[in-house]
Amino acid sequence: MAIELRDRTVGYNELPKAFTFEGVNIQWEKGTWEFQHPELGRTIKSTYSILNPLYWNEIAERFKKGETAAVFMLGNFGVVKKLESSEWEDSKHEGSADALFDKVKKRPRQQNFVALAHPEDMIDIINVDRIDKEFRNQLRFPGGRERLYPGPLHIILPVRDKSLVNKALIREEDKTIAVFWANHFAFEGLVEAARRKIKHGILGGGSLNIHGKEPCYNKSELYQEMADQKDWLEEIDFIVFDDIVELADVGRSHTMMRYSGREPELVRLGSLSRAKIENSTGRTMTVPSDLRYASSKTPYTDEFNLIADRKVEEALSRVDRFRFYISSTVNSLVRK
Numbered sequence: 001m002a003i004e005l006r007d008r009t010v011g012y013n014e015l016p017k018a019f020t021f022e023g024v025n026i027q028w029e030k031g032t033w034e035f036q037h038p039e040l041g042r043t044i045k046s047t048y049s050i051l052n053p054l055y056w057n058e059i060a061e062r063f064k065k066g067e068t069a070a071v072f073m074l075g076n077f078g079v080v081k082k083l084e085s086s087e088w089e090d091s092k093h094e095g096s097a098d099a100l101f102d103k104v105k106k107r108p109r110q111q112n113f114v115a116l117a118h119p120e121d122m123i124d125i126i127n128v129d130r131i132d133k134e135f136r137n138q139l140r141f142p143g144g145r146e147r148l149y150p151g152p153l154h155i156i157l158p159v160r161d162k163s164l165v166n167k168a169l170i171r172e173e174d175k176t177i178a179v180f181w182a183n184h185f186a187f188e189g190l191v192e193a194a195r196r197k198i199k200h201g202i203l204g205g206g207s208l209n210i211h212g213k214e215p216c217y218n219k220s221e222l223y224q225e226m227a228d229q230k231d232w233l234e235e236i237d238f239i240v241f242d243d244i245v246e247l248a249d250v251g252r253s254h255t256m257m258r259y260s261g262r263e264p265e266l267v268r269l270g271s272l273s274r275a276k277i278e279n280s281t282g283r284t285m286t287v288p289s290d291l292r293y294a295s296s297k298t299p300y301t302d303e304f305n306l307i308a309d310r311k312v313e314e315a316l317s318r319v320d321r322f323r324f325y326i327s328s329t330v331n332s333l334v335r336k
Helices: 053-064 087-093 098-105 117-125 132-139 143-148 185-196 221-230 228-234 243-248 274-281 302-335
Strands: 004-005 008-013 018-021 023-027 029-039 041-049 068-072 077-084 112-115 155-160 176-181 201-207 239-242 255-258 265-269
Touching: 004 302, 023 243, 029 221, 029 228, 041 053, 053 068, 053 185, 053 239, 068 098, 077 098, 098 201, 098 228, 117 132, 117 143, 117 176, 132 143, 185 201, 185 302, 201 243, 221 228, 243 302, 265 274, 274 302
Parallel strands: 041 239, 068 239, 112 176, 155 255
Antiparallel strands: 004 008, 008 029, 018 023, 029 041, 068 077, 077 201, 112 201, 155 176, 255 265
């Protein structure tokens, strides 16, 4: 396989074994991307499929060691890394988020990153006492927290203890933290594997783009961008694909909501519409006059918002069917 990259052709090295599920060509085995950079020379990066549970522990171990990954995050590629708790980080006199700010995203440190935390773990880092009492009980129970996520979504909540999480995850203005989650078995499995290995922090990150620019919505765009970005080639250690969701072509970053007042507030509109979230949670959202919009390949109209909802729903349904499929066939796939 090759990609036309401006004035030259470059190729993937060691094409991994793959198979097709419902018309989607899925990478199954670990592979590599090879780059030729004028300053760095030949550079090789490992590639994985988030859909293959056999690699979750290996990926989690790399996160534990402090490595950084480009991960397809249900709409576009993001950057993910272990961000150590402030207390632990201070004791080592180094910042685990420094490279994300300075070399990957290249953005001001006032713009915090997002935590990737299982809803069961959210209770350890959020302050439910700062949340309206009508909503508080829902957050006290794991099932209630999981129902907040009808799909890929950022939820802003009051942070409990700033020493428990990296300062790069905290918005200092209102002492809140944004938590990303999605009803996706492979994303959940990978985060769970990392959760078991990481003792002094949690996974965190954001969309993979230079500040002010669009993120990459597919592998070809990411390959081209990495080939041209020396800092990315130096800082990003491996790549994690999600062929099922990528093929759905959601083409948007994620919606962001705030749960710190009497009613949920829509902060940023993205791949999940207001109607979709309200129907799933049963709660009416307020919409600020300065509503923000996530990166998107399509305009924010009622028509395209419904299309994005449908793409997310169909992608997650196919992911769920794939989960049942591999539960019975994984051994035969590995032997091929």
